[in-house]
Amino acid sequence: MIGYLKGKVTNIIKSTNNRLILILEVNQIGYEVQIASRLARQLEENTSDESVQIFTHLQIREDQQILYGFASAAERDLFRQLISVSGIGTQLAIAAIDTLGLPNLVEAIVTGNIPTLVKIPGVGKKTAERIALELRTKLAQWRQAVGVATPANSATPANALTEDVEMTLLALGYSNSEIEQALSALSQDSQMLKNTKAEDWIKNAIAWLSQ
Structure with a gap:
């Protein structure tokens, strides 16, 4: 597995199916990494010429290999948790992280906040309930272990x-x-x-x- 890549951003392009592809040059090799628009904005706002570190998840299929990139190891780990849920594919997992961001997404899952989860494109009430049901306990323990911050406005009734x-x-x-x-x-x-x-x-x- 490739844990992360560290190199220079060469380009960010939109593919024919509207997915954002980061071209990251590492040791004179250009890696294509699919990223969320949230990360693309961060990279575009970074005008320095310094190397950036992108945490990655490699998906191997019969016909292709796809690298998915994240701003942090915690984001990458959450992505892996999401795709472990039945019916949640890689694109939906990226959309979830992109729409809500790491702290808010984890908080919504842990507290079973269905109205927040259904804001994710492609997620209906039943899918949101399944995500919360399958990941609530895992993410509560994981959040404490890795120190994911709780959103400041997350106070809600039990x-x-x-x-x-x-x-x-x-x-x-x-x-x-x-x-x-x-x-x-x-x-x-x-x-x-x-x-x-x-x-x-x-x-x-x-x-x-x-x-």
């Missing part, structure tokens, strides 16, 4: 309470996006975070959404 509130609000006709915004707003209140009554969260969420 999982069981959140699910009760979300299900009730969905039944009342609110969208996933509206529910997530309401819960995020209410979670800024330290008194609400101490409140374990679902009915109070529902009542306050409706009041917030009615503003």
Whole structure:
């Protein structure tokens, strides 16, 4: 396996299927590495001529070998965790990391935040639930082991309470996006975070959404 490559960015091109390919020159050899747009922006903003280190995952198929590149070993490890889930391919895993970023994606999985996970292109409610179910415990332990930071705005009510509130609000006709915004707003209140009554969260969420 190739753990990482360290070299100079020669070019970043968009392939015919809209995938971003980094051309990284290492010892006069140009490696093609598929990367997410988040990493492409970081590399484009880096105007220095210094070498960059790209952590890689090599996928070997019968007809081709594909290198996937990441900004950190933690991102690469999360990618590997995602593709271990049934029905999650490499492109969906890259989209997940690209859309939410490492800390927010891990936090969403660990807390079972389905409204956040369905923001990922190609991920519906059932797929989001499967990702959370299969990876929640693994990623909670992994996050602690590798020291992945918790997002500053990640305070939310406990999982069981959140699910009760979300299900009730969905039944009342609110969208996933509206529910997530309401819960995020209410979670800024330290008194609400101490409140374990679902009915109070529902009542306050409706009041917030009615503003």
